[in-house]
Amino acid sequence: MTDARRLPPALKRALAQWPLLATVTLALVVSGTLAALCALLATAGVAGGLADRFRGGDDAAVVSAYLVMEDDGAASGAAALAALAGMTTDAAGDLALPASTWAVSDLSYLPGSDPRATYLLDADTAADHATLEAGRWPEPSAASAGADDAGPLEVVLLRPTADALAVAVGDELVLAPHAGREPDGGEGARRVAVVGIAVRDVDAQWQRDQLNGEGTGTVLGRLDAFGPLLVAPGTLLDAGAPVTRGSVRVVPDLASEPERAQAIADGVAGLRARALDSLGDDVRSVSVQSDLGSEVRAGLAEQSVTRSLVLAVLLVVVAVAATVLAQVGRALAARRRAEWALASARGATRWQVSRGTVAEAVVAAVVAAGLATAIAPFAYRALASSGSAAWWPSASGAGAVGIDAVVIAAVAIGTLVPAGVVAAEAWRIAGGRGSGRTARPVVRLAGEVLLVVLAAVGVVQLRTHAPSPGLDPLLVLAPGAVLAALVAVALRVVPLAARAADGVVHRVRGAVLPLAVWRIARGTLAGAAAAVVWAAATLAFVVPVSATWSQSRVDQAEASAGADLTVIDAPGGDTGVVVADAVGASPAAVLSRPVQLGSRPGSARLVALDAARADEVVLGRLDGAGSVAAGSWSEVMAPLVDRGDGTGAEPGTVADPLGVTVTGDAVGIEGYLAQATVTLVVQAPSGERSLVEAEPVILDGTPQRPVLAAETALPDGATVPAVMLGFDLIAESLDAPFLSGGATATVAVAIDGAPVTSSWTASFRGVEQFGALRFDDGAIVVTAGVDLLLDRGTRLLVSAFPVAAAPEVPVLASAELAADLGLANGDLLDLRVGAAAVTARVAGVIPYVPSEPGAPTLLADRSTIADAMLVAGETGPVVDEWWVAQPGADPADAVAQLEAAGLEPTEPERIATADAARAPLSRPVLAALALLAAGAVVLAWAAVGADAAATARAQAIVDARVRALGARRADVRRMTIVRIIGTTFAAVVVGAVAGTGAALAVAPSIVAGDGGARPVPDVALVTPIGAALAGLTLLAAGAAVVGAVLGSRTASSTARSSTASLLRSGDAA
Known part of the structure; x- marks a missing residue:
């Protein structure tokens, strides 16, 4: 067995202080591993995410x-x-x-x-x-x-x-x-x-x-x-x-x-x-x-945002680790202060005094770098392979992972920088404070003020910043700068709060609490407080930013989808009935097609749905923006249901089978036969419209029942909101005379089961004909003059809705379109919708239109725009899509049924939004934030433990004085525990406030939309109170337990020393 007395002095010092050195090594391993993981996320993770995005597009x-x-x-x-x-x-x-x-x-x-x-x-x-x-x-x-x-x-x-x-x-x-x-x-x-x-x-x-x-x-x-x-x-x-x-x-x-x-x-x-x-x-x-x-371009822009934010997390990791290692370095230096003072008194240089600590920091950094380099790839693989949405890339190609220059560089940053802080603390303390006692606080204050100013500038820049290709310096630096600035401010609050408490608790009976608060006010735990404040701020920052990021992705997915399920309309079929049978819910008819805006270059898109059903089917959050106040979609779309002066009739339900009786005659048409063609506009309850044309009839004064060319059976509840009448003259011979102005034709149309009333109106080429229409026993009676008779192909429209009373269709413009064209409330637009030219009036500006976020789009009421299109001569379909809310308990089964029926459904939104929350290029950011939170907590516990042990030893003389005044050993232990818990609680509270403030300041600006663009709808900060409190409670409890156990144990061992010998040592002598 080796005799400890024969060991080199440096090794004996290291063995004597092995807990602190082990803490240094542990902190460096955690820091290096987290830095390497962030680097892997910023390279392999982002590359794999980009490949996954391209694979899905x-x-x-x-x-x-x-x-x-x-x-x-x-x-x-x-x-x-x-x-x-x-x-x-x-x-x-x-x-x-x-x-x-x-x-x-x-x-x-x-x-x-x-x-x-x-x-x-x-x-x-x-x-x-x-x-x-x-x-x-x-x-x-x-x-x-x-x-x-x-x-x-x-x-x-x-x-x-x-x-x-x-x-x-x-x-x-x-x-x-x-x-x-x-x-x-x-x-x-x-x-x-x-x-x-x-x-x-x-x-x-x-x-x-x-x-x-x-x-x-x-x-x-x-x-x-x-x-x-x-x-x-x-x-x-x-x-x-x-x-x-x-x-x-x-x-x-x-x-x-x-x-x-x-x-x-x-x-x-x-x-x-x-x-x-x-x-x-x-x-x-x-x-x-x-x-x-x-x-x-969209993929690379989103990759730029993701990579920049992951690197921002890496910088925060290094900052937290440096803070922790600075405290451990001070603890090591404090343990050796007496030895250094003796060596300095005997003529030792500053380097000779501090080289032992510097060498220990270098050895710890080398050991930690080796361990972190070996651990990081395996940790990354475990991270990427976890969960149901595993995104671990293949061994080769995009996202391949190995020990390469990136990992080595990140480990070097994560270990050498914090180790350098340890060495710097030893060098500073070994040199004595001297004149630096008064200059250093001023320099520190100036640095903090500069940091706060830079953070404020960063916040302002972020709010107007557009992502740039490649690495974005602002996104890399600004989040960490804001968090660091608020942490610096918070660290100023802890001593002030302690001094304020010291002025109050001295009135409390007993000595344990007043002395514990007095020792907190002296700032003896400032280093550990800094680590705990950083950890609490990081937790309070990470939790809302992660939740906000995920929720924003869901909001964007819902806004893009428009509804839970969208089905493309199949021409010529009763798509609405098929969809309703498959999903067990009534779908909403939607018109969605490009429109030309007058002579303006380019085109926009028109989305129209029935305002009354908007809240039922439309997904997507609607914030108060533009010229429209926040509210439900139905409330926002209410002004679009414009029926002019309120006139108009509710058409009655037609009989099935559909039938029509046409009776008419003509005068002043010698040499000609007058022919009339009736076309019924049949509307299903779901909003589908179809044209049912009758055979032409000769107007000879007898009632006639022309055959109707109905392709499909009428749906239940079908109505006829409009009838089109076409007139034609057929010459009886080649020498038929030219007609005079007195030629007229009168025709009466009666629809089975749907009598018309005087509320109906007739229009010709968009102009209401007041003298050409009357009603007789529920039948429409129309008189056509020579201008109609001679104009082949002209159709007179008789409708249940007014024509001239509301010539302008009210629409809502998206913010994108309003900004492009400078639109404001009341502006008029000439819309070309298919073959129809419709005049629209801007009734408001909204942040986006459902299913078309971020695009130049108009939103209209479908019934209103359909009526206007019919008046303008567009007789084609007015349904392009069907939107469904909550398509049954099994959306996948509904989709399968619709596909089997030959329809084109989109992916159910509840599946799409779940995928959106963990989009390929979102996962590296969310993983980096989670690693940051976990690493900050572990590092804070290490700092608290090291500081508790070192502080208890450094305070041995103070404890001796307290015992000399009559305090018991138990009192010394309780004072240590109260001091640690009090400092931890205060640090957690102010850190949580700082982190929440940082999240409020930067989260809405750093959350990326699809393609790196600004999210639509705007980002709304989400703060999961329960998750944040759970994390902060874990941090505080762990720090308190670690500090109390180590601190009380050291205090007990100190208490067993001779009080007299302690009073005779150091400045107590």
Whole structure:
């Protein structure tokens, strides 16, 4: 066994003070590990988060390149499309999916008296975006698509094409190179065999088709066209057949190499110019459509915010560790003050006096650095793999983790800086205070004032700051500076509070409490107080910032979704009924489409829903901002339900089956027959509107029951809010005379089960006709003059809603649109909604419009805008989406039912918001904040324990004086415990106030929105009182227990020493 007397003096000193040195090493290990974890989060974590974001945004990363050939360049179309596919693939880099190429042949013609065009479509992914209804998919043929001596070419038709051409599986069609009447198509014609009929999916892929997948349409301006005729993949391209247009679709795999995302985006941005330069004169146009650039910019901007905030946390970790190690260093120096004083008196230099402590700090830093370097990657893996949303990246690629320069640098910062503080404290104390006794407080005060000023400037800058690419210095420095400034102020409060308490408790009987408070007032625990204040402030800062960040993400997700579940309306179907059956709730009809704002450049979006149902279905917090006071969505939208002077009728429920009686005659039309066409506007209770047109009737004075072309059965509770009447004159012979101004026609329309009243109005071209309308026994009686009779295609609108009383549709403008156009209440806007020109009046400005946060958008009442569109001549559908609130107990099951019905539902919002709260680039920030809170608590406990032990020894002489005055050992122990608990409680309280203040100041400004933009809606600070109190209670209890146990134990051992010997030592002698 080694004799302790033979050990070197430095080692004997270290063994004598091993608890303090172990505390130093522990604190350095914690600091180094936390710094390394923050560095890993800022590098591997952020890289993995960015890759995860890109992985979830494949639709935004799609690159679609379109090519159109010149009229005489179809022969080189296949080669040009192949070249475009190569350039597109090269620009996109690694692909997440194989490239897809669609090629359209030149036009062919179906024989007949009327020219009818069609075309072949070589689409390699068509089968993935359509469902076979009958037959099979075409098989590759040995014959070329352009060969005229081969057998029939196999094709598949879409259902609308098959219906329009009246063909079925097994039928053959003749394709002629020119329009003509010859049944065999003439020279150059060939035959195609229909082997299948398919129903296309409702997705954007079919925009690549010449007729957008509709099955019928027009080409060359006015020529009827039917198509596509889907051929086997490669039929056109492999044979080099003529191709008039084509498209290439690629999906870059940004997730595999997120660091190359910007280079890929730049390559795609220049793709069109490169293609035009290299494809030759046979190419008429090339266009590239992709949101890749904006997606990459958004991802990189959000990455910048995330990385900057994680590094800000790293700086706070180092600051807390430095504060703790400064106190431990003072404790070590205090233990050796007498030894240093003796050495100095014998002529030792400052370095000779302090080198032992410096060497101990260096050794502790080296040991801690080694341990932290080994621990950090494993701790990071455990952190990233925990929970149901594990985000530990693969061993290679984006987010790969290992011991590299980043970890080593972070460990060095986390250990050497705090260790340097220990050495600096030893150097300072070894040199004595001298003249620094008066200068140092002034320097410290000046530094604190400067820190507070810088923090105030940082807060102001943060509120107007836009994130910048790369590392953002303001986000890195400002949060820590604000927290440090408030902690510095709080540390000034603790001594003041102690002195105030000292002036009060001396009146208390007994000596334990007055002496304990007196010793607190002397500031003997200032170092431990600083560590506890930092820890409490950190907890009070981290808890609300984390909660605010998560809640803001949820708010943003809800605002973007608009409702719990959104379903795209399927044209021609009773979508509302299908949705209601699937989800067990009544959906709200929503109109959502782009609109043109007069002659202003660009476009905005119009979202319209029934104001009465807004609170029922709309998600998203609505704050008081703009010109609208805070309230519910229904209250905010109330001014949008504008019925002018309040006139108007509630249309009655129509009978099922729907029927109409038309009676009329005409005068002054010699040589002509007057014909009337009635079109009923049928509205379902859900808000869907459809047009039901009756057969034209000749006005001969007899009641007639025309056949109605109703495609589907009427829903229960259907009404007819409007009727359109069209008039026409049919000449009985070629020499019919010209009509005079006295020609008129009178027609009466009676709707089964829905009598009309005098509250209905008639309008022609948006102008109310007061003299042309009357009512007789519940029927509408309309008199049409010669101007209506001669204007073919004109329709007179008879509606239950007023027309001229409210010519302007009230709308709410989003803050984005109002700022772009300088809109204010009362401003008028000319809206082009489809074919309708509507005048709108701005009734207010709101922070955002549901489902379109941060976008230039208008919000309107759906019924009001639908009426205005009908008056303006827009007779198309007025429902684009269906919004559902709380889609049953199992949202996933509702979505499955809707998809099975052929509808397009979005992801249920309760799932989406849960994902939003832990978005890929949010997780590193939240993890870093959690690590900061845990590390600050552990470091504070270490500081309290070291300070308690060191202070009890340093106060041994004071304890001896107290015992000399008659105090018992138990009294000394109680004074120590009261002192520690009192200081801890005061430090926790002021630290909590400081941290809460810092959170209030910076949290709304550092919380990032999607893409790093300002969150919409605005950030609302969330303070979970329970979680904050639990954390502070844990900190205070742990600090009090550690300090009390170590302090009382040291005090007891001190109390066993000779009181006389203590009174004769030091300045007591």
